[in-house]
Amino acid sequence: MPGFELFGKQERKELNDVLDSGVLMRYGFDGMRNGHWKAKELEYELERQLKVKHAQLVSSGTAAVSVALASAGIGAGDEVIMPTFTFVASFEAVMMLGAIPVLVDIDDTLTLDIKAVSEAITPKTKAVMVVHMCGSMAHLNGLKAVCDAHNLLLIEDSSQATGATYHKIPLGSIGDLGCLSLDFVKIITCGEGGAVLTNNEKYYRNADHFSDHGHDHVGNDRGAENHPFLGYNFRISELHAAVGLAQLKRLDEFVAIQKKNYTIIRDALSKIPEVTFRTVPEGGEESYSFLSFFLPDLEIARKVSLAFKENGIDACFHYYDNNWHYIRKWEHLKDLKTLYPLSKEVKEGLKYLNTKTFKNSDHYIGRNISCLIKLSWTEEEVKLRALKMTKIIKSSL
Numbered sequence: 001m002p003g004f005e006l007f008g009k010q011e012r013k014e015l016n017d018v019l020d021s022g023v024l025m026r027y028g029f030d031g032m033r034n035g036h037w038k039a040k041e042l043e044y045e046l047e048r049q050l051k052v053k054h055a056q057l058v059s060s061g062t063a064a065v066s067v068a069l070a071s072a073g074i075g076a077g078d079e080v081i082m083p084t085f086t087f088v089a090s091f092e093a094v095m096m097l098g099a100i101p102v103l104v105d106i107d108d109t110l111t112l113d114i115k116a117v118s119e120a121i122t123p124k125t126k127a128v129m130v131v132h133m134c135g136s137m138a139h140l141n142g143l144k145a146v147c148d149a150h151n152l153l154l155i156e157d158s159s160q161a162t163g164a165t166y167h168k169i170p171l172g173s174i175g176d177l178g179c180l181s182l183d184f185v186k187i188i189t190c191g192e193g194g195a196v197l198t199n200n201e202k203y204y205r206n207a208d209h210f211s212d213h214g215h216d217h218v219g220n221d222r223g224a225e226n227h228p229f230l231g232y233n234f235r236i237s238e239l240h241a242a243v244g245l246a247q248l249k250r251l252d253e254f255v256a257i258q259k260k261n262y263t264i265i266r267d268a269l270s271k272i273p274e275v276t277f278r279t280v281p282e283g284g285e286e287s288y289s290f291l292s293f294f295l296p297d298l299e300i301a302r303k304v305s306l307a308f309k310e311n312g313i314d315a316c317f318h319y320y321d322n323n324w325h326y327i328r329k330w331e332h333l334k335d336l337k338t339l340y341p342l343s344k345e346v347k348e349g350l351k352y353l354n355t356k357t358f359k360n361s362d363h364y365i366g367r368n369i370s371c372l373i374k375l376s377w378t379e380e381e382v383k384l385r386a387l388k389m390t391k392i393i394k395s396s397l
């Protein structure tokens with residue numbers, strides 16, 4: 001990861017198809033487009049590869065989460081349970097609908113802890129949003145059981161785990177709705193883009209209409225289409241979809257390269273007794289986009305992280321000290337710094353963030369380092385990297 005590392009002639013070809021016809025919009029202009037429907041093709045390809053009935057492309061991963069929630073009827077005052085370790089997009093997308101993000105602890109999978117989820121359920125809870133961080137997954141069977149028992153929706157954000165599977169089923173197609181980001185730094189990139197995945201006909205239709213101003217997409221005269229309900233514009237363009245189409249066709253190739261590189265580094269680090277790895281649930285197969293490991297304590301993790309930086313081991317993240325992925329540094333959320341007034345319900349609903357502590361999350365994120373696994377490394381580079389990392393960790397213990 002990211003897919004842009006291997007940008008090449010396939011991506012250029014798909015893009016040129018769009019440029020040749022000049023139709024940059026995904027809907028309409030049937031006569032002008034020389035049969036090119038890149039967004040539609042990319043949706044078919046997502047459905048085929050991720051084994052899901054419906055895929056709806058949108059303009060970003062953040063939009064995908066908002067559209068997924070809206071499609072299932074989640075809005076003002078509803079509570080959505082989500083993890084403390086994720087990208088800021090998760091709570092942004094929930095709050096955009098006037099819903100309340102309820103942050104709970106993670107476990108050694110680096111994703112939602114089932115017990116923490118159970119304890120956070122209230123009469124207002126409508127959904128559990130699991131975020132498959134850094135290429136691996138939560139204990140999905142357990143989470144599903146909790147959701148079923150309480151009649152809650154399970155939403156998967158698998159933006160960082162496209163290509164990973166759970167009991168052979170691709171992530172993103174397991175919950176009631178799945179969300180993908182196809183932004184510039186993800187394994188499959190469109191530049192900017194996202195997708196909503198679902199096996200539910202109604203949610204799909206809602207997502208299709210909602211992401212295009214409520215258009216019902218019946219017939220081929222946009223001006224004459226009906227709008228059964230209000231929507232917004234979260235459309236993807238044909239230019240973006242074209243790039244994503246070329247990239248998605250290469251998903252298996254990308255995952256195979258990552259697995260090879262990941263395995264070399266993991267085997268090397270496995271020889272250090274003090275290093276342990278994140279738990280991958282039984283039946284899970286990672287996308288190998290990251291190698292995530294734990295060091296004995298926070299102090300050693302900080303030391304190793306710094307030494308990696310000083311010695312050219314790039315793209316390794318100690319999320320405990322990161323501004324974007326872990327609750328510890330989200331002062332703008334805790335202090336509710338918004339440009340516009342928030343509803344009373346959201347303000348009240350987020351007060352817990354000023355006092356709640358997340359001891360278990362601190363325990364895991366404080367000791368965790370996650371290293372990006374790149375596609376463009378040569379085997380020699382990976383081996384040298386593994387050697388350097390081993391030396392640095394050993395001398396930091």
Ligand SMILES: *Cc1c(COP(=O)(O)O)cnc(C)c1O
Pocket residue numbers: 059060061062063086087089090131133157159160181182183192193194
């Ligand atoms: C990247 C990412 C998003 C947001 O995607 P954008 O396309 O950048 O809006 C959401 N969730 C996770 C876990 C991500 O990594």
